[in-house]
Amino acid sequence: MLPARGGFEVLATWRGRSSTPVIVLTARTDLESRLRAFELGAVDYLPKPFWIEELVVRIRARLRIGHAGVAAPARAVRWDDVVLDLDARAVHVAGAPLALTAHEFNVLSYMVERPGRAVTRRQLAEAALPAAGDRSDRTVDSHIARIRRKLGRPGGARLATVWGIGYRFDAPEGG
Numbered sequence: 001m002l003p004a005r006g007g008f009e010v011l012a013t014w015r016g017r018s019s020t021p022v023i024v025l026t027a028r029t030d031l032e033s034r035l036r037a038f039e040l041g042a043v044d045y046l047p048k049p050f051w052i053e054e055l056v057v058r059i060r061a062r063l064r065i066g067h068a069g070v071a072a073p074a075r076a077v078r079w080d081d082v083v084l085d086l087d088a089r090a091v092h093v094a095g096a097p098l099a100l101t102a103h104e105f106n107v108l109s110y111m112v113e114r115p116g117r118a119v120t121r122r123q124l125a126e127a128a129l130p131a132a133g134d135r136s137d138r139t140v141d142s143h144i145a146r147i148r149r150k151l152g153r154p155g156g157a158r159l160a161t162v163w164g165i166g167y168r169f170d171a172p173e174g175g
Helices: 007-017 031-039 052-065 102-112 121-128 137-151
Strands: 023-026 044-047 076-079 082-085 090-093 096-098 118-120 159-162 166-169
Touching: 007 023, 007 031, 023 031, 023 052, 031 044, 044 052, 082 102, 102 121, 102 137, 102 166, 118 121, 121 137, 121 166, 137 159
Parallel strands: 023 044
Antiparallel strands: 076 082, 082 090, 090 096, 118 166, 159 166
């Protein structure tokens, strides 16, 4: 009942582009609409009128169990007080969102996906930085320095310098 497109059409389009969970908020209360929303990939359905408190509790529950019924986003990496959600391209430190540039996120995710492996500056530049941009060693070093500073300790300290080579992500024991 949206003005330009129907909610089901929006949901189907969204599902084709993203795995982000969707809670449907709607005036439709009939069983057919509920079933269709779930078939199109909604993780929850809340008809109007509803209490904001209930919506907040449902969101918290989804964040706790994940939309697939598991304990975290499918591609989340956790260490110390850092959570890197690779699918959402989001980073949280001690529960607070952390703003990283696209290039910083690319560098960090490239390293985190290769724990314990030394990666050269050239590998980082080619994998994480745009071909038309500056891919010099100093540019990579600058990105690493900013990421370390933004992550703080101990999270940023896990980006170890491998002298003469590049960098390595030292995952915590058991992580």
